[in-house]
Amino acid sequence: MKSHRALLISIGIVAVLFVAVITYGILNDETSYSTHSGLGSSISLSPDDATLAFSYYENGKEAIYLGSLEDGEVRKVTEPAEQDHRMPQFSPVGEGFLYLAADSAGVQSLHHKTGETGESIKLTGTEVHVSDAAFSPDGSTIYYMAIPAEDFLKPEGEKENGADLFSVNAEGGDFLKLTDKDSFAMDDLSVSGDGTTLYYTEFDGVQRLVAYSIEEGMERAYLPQYISSDLYHPDFFNDEGLLAYTAVSEESKNNGSLFEYELFLMETSSGETKRLTDFNASVASPAFFHHENRIAILMQPNWPSQPEDYEAMTVDYNSGETASVSLDFPELSTEFQSSALVHWLENPITVTGLYLLLFGLLTVYCQSVLKRRYLPVKVSAVLTGTILAGSFAVAVFDPWTAIGLFALAAGLAVCTGIILVFAYIYRRLGKSTNET
Structure with a gap:
């Protein structure tokens, strides 16, 4: 009887944890980045x-930082309050740069900071969501991509x-819509x-x-005679003579289990292409050095996990030699953060582990006490079937939710x-014990 009581207590504890984690995941609108420390996705x-x-x-x-490539000194140059600042890009002239500011809903506005200590000019409001932007060569105009915020x-x-x-x-005003x-x-x-x-994907x-x-x-496909597969993060150099980009590596494409994105370099006049990296991870945001045969990149060794954990590196595109960028990043707080612990518990591995532990304990109880050996299996199977049927039912109205439900049903299966x-x-173990 004592063992049965201990088993019920264990089932109750795991069930409460499981329900609490699921409920938190449903009700919580924060992301895995709400306690994250590390590099953003653009350089x-x-x-x-x-x-x-x-x-x-x-x-x-x-926030936006500037880092010296000579001595590694890092300086924080924006102080976001209710927003997150990201995707900086230097002006081709002077010391200014543009960046995007994301509000709590994720809507991004475009800003131009005229210098490291200069004023920050807000160029777009909350009526549009800006996804990317770039300076004209003389720094006087900023081109950007946007979608109405309500649609975003x-x-x-x-x-x-x-x-x-x-x-x-770049100083504000004189808006022009280029495409419709x-x-x-x-x-x-x-x-x-x-x-x-303008080039874009x-x-x-x-x-x-x-x-x-x-x-x-007018727009046209760029180099369709050479580019026949998906490419990402293109960056041009030398009057468009060289094109750096990331693409799925052939081995990961053939494997099919997880696509890995490596860095490639193309001579646009001939289409001759060579692969520059072999990280078996994900490479993003290539940026050509202006006076050296190098490309700065971000490499994500924890791909495809969230939050993304980037490392800044450089690649010599003649020799293929790679090197880490040494920067004195801000010292991180060592204080305990309860929200970070909750986010860690919320991840899919923890949820799956709690589900298996709960139904494992239920299996032991049902076999030992109720003599209904496969009742938990049947309950899990019915739950799986219900979610699978639900995914087909909602597919007509909301295909993205349907995909999520189908993936959940596959995991439950x-x-x-x-x-x-x-x-x-x-x-079988119970039978063997009884026989001995």
Whole structure:
């Protein structure tokens, strides 16, 4: 009887933990980044190659920093209050840079900081969500991609408007809408060396590189004779003579279990391409040095985990030699954060472990006390089937939710199989014990 009581107490404790974690995950609107510390997802090099601009999370708050590539000294240059500052890009002239400020809903506005200690000019408001931006060669104009904020906040499939290209004077005012195409997704904006062409990636079934003529107001696929597969994070150098980008490595593509993104370099005149990295991870935000044969990159060794844990590195594109960028990042707080512990408990591995432990304990109790050996397996199977049927039912109205429910059902199916195997083994062990 005592063993049964202890078993029930254990089941109760695990059940309370499991329900608490699930409830917190449903009700909590914070992300895994709310307690994160580390590099953001974008970097930029100053015109003299002496300074790296980047965003950095410090206990969940993201701000813009400048780091000296000579001595590693790091300086915080924006002080966000209710927003997160990210995606800095140096002006081609002077010491200014642009950045995006994200509010609590994730809507990003465009800002231009005229210098390290200069004023910060807000160029767009909360009516649009800016996804990327880039300076013209003379620094007087900023081009950007944006979608109406109300559409950005809607679930996929319910958006009425898509993304378009815009321009604005770097000092504010003089807005101009360049396209009216409502694109599903536009990213990775850059400007040609002569200022006549905008380059960006666009998704229309495949991720293609597009060139937009500012004077003609027309776009075309860029180098379709050479680029036949998806590419990401393009960056040009030497009057568009060299193109750096990231793409899925062939071995991970053939493996199919997890795509890994490596850095590639193309000579645009011939299409000759070579692979520069072999990290078996994910490479992002390549940025050419202006006076050296090197490219600065961010490498994510914990790919595809969240939050992303980036490392800043450089690659010599002649020799292929890689090196880490040494920067004196801010010292992190060592104080205990209860929210960080809760976020850690909320991750899928913990939830799966609690589910298996709960149904494992229930299996032991049902076999030992109720003599209904496979009742927990049946309950888990019914739950799996119900969620699977629900995914098909909601697919007509909300395909993205349907995909999430289908993935959940697939995970529960695996858990049900594990519980079934455990129930069978536990039953066999019980029989062996009784026989001896």
